[in-house]
Structures are given as C-alpha cells and as structure tokens.
Amino acid sequence: MELIVGPRTRVTPFTDRAVAAGMTKAMVYNHTVLPIGTDDPSAEYRALTQAAAIWDVGCERQVQITGADAHRLVTYLCARDLRDLPVGVARYAPMCDHDGRLVNDPMALRIDETTFWLSIADSDVLLWARAVAGEGGYDVEVTEPDVWPLAIQGPRAADVVAAALGEWARELRFFSFARHDHGDIPMVVCRSGWSGQGGFELFLMDSTKGEQLWDLLWEAGQPFGLGVGAPNNPERIESFLLSFGGDTDPETDPDEAGIGRFVSLSGDDDGPEASTSHDFIGKAALRARRASGSQRRLVGLVIDGDAPSPLRSPRSVQSPDGHPVGTLRALARSPRFDANIGLALLDPPWFEPGTELRVSLDGANRAATTTTLPFNLD
Incomplete structure (x- = not known):
C-alpha cells in the first residue's frame, strides 16, 4: 500500500532525509507524515537506549496563541494550572472538553509574555482553540506557525546536541528551552521528548532549513552512535508514556489515562499545583467523575x-x-x-x-x- 501525500497530508522538512537514512514505514499524524520504523527495529531500540536516535517528529504540530489574552486563554484551555508558567519553560498540560474527556495532552511552552505554543498530540486543537477563543471573545490570534520539531533522544543525546550547537545546551534543565539561531537556522531548543531516555526537541522555525538542520545533527552525532528512528513503541510502553x-478512547478522562496528577483540581491529593481558583474547561465534570469512584x-x-x-x-x-x-x-x-x-x-x-x-x-x-x-x- 502506497501512502499518497498532498495538501491534506503533508510531509515535513525532514521527510526526505529520514527516508534516505532508512525509514521505510510511516503513518499519518496531525495530517502530517510521521515516519515510524526502519526494517531493523532492534537497531532502532539499541540506538535509543544505548546511544542516540534522531526522529522526524514534524507531525507534532504547534498551535500558537498570541495576544493580550493569550495567557488567560491558555490557562482556561489547559487542566493544569499554567498561571505561573515563566517564559522559557514548558509543562505537560492535558486539555479536556466540558464533560472532562481528554481533548489532547500537549506540552505548553511560553515563548514570550504574550505568545504560547501548544505542542500537540494527534487531534485538531487548532480548531478547538479557535472556537473557544471566538466564543469567549478573547483578544488573541490562534495560528499554526512554521515550526517543525526534530527530536534527539537517548543517553548520548546531550553529547550530540552539544557537538552540533554548543556546550551551552547541556545546561538546559528538563522542560526548559532557549531560542537559538545556529548560523541561519532559527530554532527553539527544548530539553524534552517522548521517550524515557531523555533528550532534546529542536523546534525548527524555518521550514526551508530542514535538511540543513538534519545534516548538522547527523554529522555531529556519528561519533556517539546516532541512528535514525521514530517514537518507539516498546520503549514508550516500558516507560509508560501516554x-x-x-x-x-473518546470517553477517557485524565484520571483514567493515568495522568490525573497533571490536572489542577482542589484538595490534598491533586498535586502541588492544585488550586481552587484556577478555572478551566471540564473542571466541574472532572470533580464529579473523580467523586463517582466508577472510573x-x-x-x-x-x-x-x-x-x-x-x-x-x-x-x-x-x-x-x-x-x-x-x-x-x-x-x-x-x-x-x-x-x-x-x-x-x-x-x-x-x-x-x-x-x-x-x-x-x-x-x-x-x-x-x-x-x-x-x-x-x-
């Protein structure tokens, strides 16, 4: 079966390089091609768990919310309290509908005082955020920017990124990020990624520079055993990454999915960021679901x-x-x-x-x- 791409199913700035490096299998995620495997899954697993792996995760689309009410809208959309989220920090922030069902589980990044990215899983958060913003009269612009993540994951990931971009990258703390222009390649470098091995996500901010960024990382990574790969199903199940x-399924709430600790409700058992004053979509429904004990x-x-x-x-x-x-x-x-x-x-x-x-x-x-x-x- 051949995967046909077009305006409804996009390739990423890294797709051709990923295929050239050995990716032979792909799926569609966020209307975008996601390479998911080579013909040697054992080598992929070894690279990820013993050295480093490079992943084309450009399908991890960004929903950008910017404007005077951006902070207010993001805190209403996300079930985790982001009111104290500083610039340069990301947080895992599940989103729910009005009945407490998961809409998405993005990573929220505060790019500047009035700009946020929601780095999303596979659902149309752009449409959801635009609808909520419009109905609520928020003074914001909700767009999908020209931003494409490329992941380096594994125990040697810091070595690879430091060799490619500079030793400063080692100083980034988990879930923190920095804007970086490497020559003419603009990006946001974040200490994050969808594996239990640790690593980085490089959010390329110019799609014309995709192959240039891939080649930079590939060359820098060879002394450290960098191999091509993709979000790895055995490793993420072992580590339990949702x-x-x-x-x-469409009815699942955060508690059922095992991520209830990232939801800011009120009470002693709701995590360090629990708050009675943080209002968000689905809050009342989640309280009722949790109280029912039938989940x-x-x-x-x-x-x-x-x-x-x-x-x-x-x-x-x-x-x-x-x-x-x-x-x-x-x-x-x-x-x-x-x-x-x-x-x-x-x-x-x-x-x-x-x-x-x-x-x-x-x-x-x-x-x-x-x-x-x-x-x-x-």
Missing part, C-alpha cells in the same frame, strides 16, 4: 506466550470466565523485560495489580496479569 488517541483505569498487562503480531486495533480483555472487562490498547515485545507487555483500559475492579485476565492474540486465548505503571519487572 499515546493520546491510542491508549485512550476505568489504564494499567499494564504482562501477557504469556511468544512475541505477538502488531496490534492493529484494540482487543477485548476478558475475565477468567470470559466476561469483557476492558480493551487492550497497546502491545509490544519488550527487549528490556523479554516479555510481552501492553496497556489496557479496564473497568473496576479488574485493574487492581495482580489480577488474572485473558486476551485473544494470534488465534490463542492468552493469560495476562495486570501490573502498575511504569513497568517494573526486573
């Missing part, structure tokens, strides 16, 4: 048997007597644990750790056991 829209939960599953085929769609998870109790949302053979691991969205009380369940994979009804996240099977 994949919005994959691990979740599902995303948990880990360890599944018996040989390495399974890739999961193409969610699969039913069943109790030992065959009663459906939820869905398997993600699945991989873990190189770290030498086990089949997955993420399942389960009804109460079936999500309790150590619960014995069943799931059908590759024509076999396999035994599975729930576990806490992130996985700790060592």
Whole structure:
C-alpha cells in the first residue's frame, strides 16, 4: 500500500532525509507524515537506549496563541494550572472538553509574555482553540506557525546536541528551552521528548532549513552512535508514556489515562499545583467523575506466550470466565523485560495489580496479569 501525500497530508522538512537514512514505514499524524520504523527495529531500540536516535517528529504540530489574552486563554484551555508558567519553560498540560474527556495532552511552552505554543498530540486543537477563543471573545490570534520539531533522544543525546550547537545546551534543565539561531537556522531548543531516555526537541522555525538542520545533527552525532528512528513503541510502553488517541478512547478522562496528577483540581491529593481558583474547561465534570469512584483505569498487562503480531486495533480483555472487562490498547515485545507487555483500559475492579485476565492474540486465548505503571519487572 502506497501512502499518497498532498495538501491534506503533508510531509515535513525532514521527510526526505529520514527516508534516505532508512525509514521505510510511516503513518499519518496531525495530517502530517510521521515516519515510524526502519526494517531493523532492534537497531532502532539499541540506538535509543544505548546511544542516540534522531526522529522526524514534524507531525507534532504547534498551535500558537498570541495576544493580550493569550495567557488567560491558555490557562482556561489547559487542566493544569499554567498561571505561573515563566517564559522559557514548558509543562505537560492535558486539555479536556466540558464533560472532562481528554481533548489532547500537549506540552505548553511560553515563548514570550504574550505568545504560547501548544505542542500537540494527534487531534485538531487548532480548531478547538479557535472556537473557544471566538466564543469567549478573547483578544488573541490562534495560528499554526512554521515550526517543525526534530527530536534527539537517548543517553548520548546531550553529547550530540552539544557537538552540533554548543556546550551551552547541556545546561538546559528538563522542560526548559532557549531560542537559538545556529548560523541561519532559527530554532527553539527544548530539553524534552517522548521517550524515557531523555533528550532534546529542536523546534525548527524555518521550514526551508530542514535538511540543513538534519545534516548538522547527523554529522555531529556519528561519533556517539546516532541512528535514525521514530517514537518507539516498546520503549514508550516500558516507560509508560501516554499515546493520546491510542491508549485512550473518546470517553477517557485524565484520571483514567493515568495522568490525573497533571490536572489542577482542589484538595490534598491533586498535586502541588492544585488550586481552587484556577478555572478551566471540564473542571466541574472532572470533580464529579473523580467523586463517582466508577472510573476505568489504564494499567499494564504482562501477557504469556511468544512475541505477538502488531496490534492493529484494540482487543477485548476478558475475565477468567470470559466476561469483557476492558480493551487492550497497546502491545509490544519488550527487549528490556523479554516479555510481552501492553496497556489496557479496564473497568473496576479488574485493574487492581495482580489480577488474572485473558486476551485473544494470534488465534490463542492468552493469560495476562495486570501490573502498575511504569513497568517494573526486573
């Protein structure tokens, strides 16, 4: 099957370089091509976990909100309290609809006093933010800027970025960023990324410089074992990094998805940023959902048997007597644990750790056991 690209499905400034480096598989994410694999997934995993990997994540689109009311709108859109977010800092900030269901789980970056980026997962946040801004009469402009992230992840990521851009990059703290012009390549350099290995995201601010930036990093990274890769499913499941829209369904709220600690409600158990005065979309509904005690939960599953085929769609998870109790949302053979691991969205009380369940994979009804996240099977 050939992937046809056009105005509805865009390539990134890095697509050609990623293909030339060995990427052979891709999907569509935020209406944009996302390379997702080479013909050697073991080499991808080794590069990410033992050296460094370069990822074309230009599909991680930015929703830019700028204007006099930008701060007020962003704090209303995001369920995490961002009222004290300083310039130069990013925060993971889930967004909900009015019924408390997840709309997206972006990283919010405060670029300057009146400009924010929402670095989004796969949903049309641009349309959502424009609708909320228009209905609320906010004095803002909501756009998608010419900004394209390129990720360097892995234990040698700091070595790669420092060699390419300068030793100053090592001083960046986790979830902090700095504007940097490397010659004629403008970018924002952020200590962040969608892996448990640590790394950087370089937000290129001129799409004509994509190949130039890729080549700079590729050359600088070769002494450190830099390899091409993509957001890595086995590693992110091992580390438990939520994949919005994959691990979740349209009814999932932040508590069910395991990211409730990033939601600023009121009360002793709602995190250090809990606030009674922070108003945001879905706040009342989330309080009611949390009080009901009937929510599902995303948990880990360890599944018996040989390495399974890739999961193409969610699969039913069943109790030992065959009663459906939820869905398997993600699945991989873990190189770290030498086990089949997955993420399942389960009804109460079936999500309790150590619960014995069943799931059908590759024509076999396999035994599975729930576990806490992130996985700790060592």
